[in-house]
Amino acid sequence: MIRTTYRGRAIKVLAARGKPGHVKLVINGYTTNNAWQGDDAQALDWVRQIIDRIEDNGxxxxxxxxxxxxxxxxxxxxxxxxxxxxxxxxxxxxxxxxxxxxxxxxxxxxxxxxxxxxxxxxxxxxxxxxxxxxxxxxxxxxxxxxxxxxxxxxxxxxxxxxxxxxxxxx
Known part of the structure; x- marks a missing residue:
């Protein structure tokens, strides 16, 4: 499990229930994905890339x-x-x-x-x-x-x- 803040967004990466090798992604209290395939670090990196892309595109x-x-x-x-x-x-x-x-x-x-x-x-x-x-x-x-x-x-x-x-x- 990872809890962090990135560019003002609260991010949580949790283990997905009943799905080995998957994680649940929560951004600012909203679940964005219940079964993202990968480990905690990969999921956090993916979320950071999306946030960077959002900010860089306006x-x-x-x-x-x-x-x-x-x-x-x-x-x-x-x-x-x-x-x-x-x-x-x-x-x-x-x-x-x-x-x-x-x-x-x-x-x-x-x-x-x-x-x-x-x-x-x-x-x-x-x-x-x-x-x-x-x-x-x-x-x-x-x-x-x-x-x-x-x-x-x-x-x-x-x-x-x-x-x-x-x-x-x-």
Whole structure:
């Protein structure tokens, strides 16, 4: 068994029940694989490679265009540094997900999130339902400072109607 933190993610590698030569992978409290074939060190190395690839390819929201959609879930990212859209995909605070599902689904173009939306989902304190995500039921949690700042910046950017006269001439 290995417990460690890598680039802000809590990682656990456990023996898989009833499957010799296999391990269970848990990232930020979410089981990502119940029977990964290999030993603890190989599994940890694989998870580190995936996290490095996610970060090197643009992080939340952008990574879905470059690597498979299975890495759009919030547990692949450092807790408190991402927003979660209605499709359950992680984005930078105040941004959108660029995967094929989210770019064609109108409800996903919800950015910017309200500044006071939950840390773990897109719901506000007034209408937060604990059972929104059946795999991860949770109560409303205040957003982190990073999330608030990103959301506010996106709102300010969206509301900024000023333009440069040079842009008009072009």
């Amino acid at each position: 992080g939340p929201g952008m990574v879905a265009m470059l690597i498979p959609n299975q890495y759009t879930a919030a547990h692949w990212y450092e807790p408190g540094t991402v927003d979660v859209n209605p499709n359950g995909h992680a984005t930078r605070p105040g941004s959108i997900c660029m995967c094929s599902r989210c770019t064609t689904d109108e409800k996903s173009w919800f950015a910017p999130l309200p500044v006071d939306a939950c840390r773990y989902c897109h719901q506000t304190p007034d209408n937060h339902r604990n059972d929104f995500d059946l795999m991860n039921p949770h109560s409303y949690k205040e957003p982190t400072d990073t999330q608030r700042a990103g959301r506010q910046a996106a709102i300010d950017d969206y509301n900024d109607t000023s333009y440069n006269e040079d842009d008009e001439a072009a």
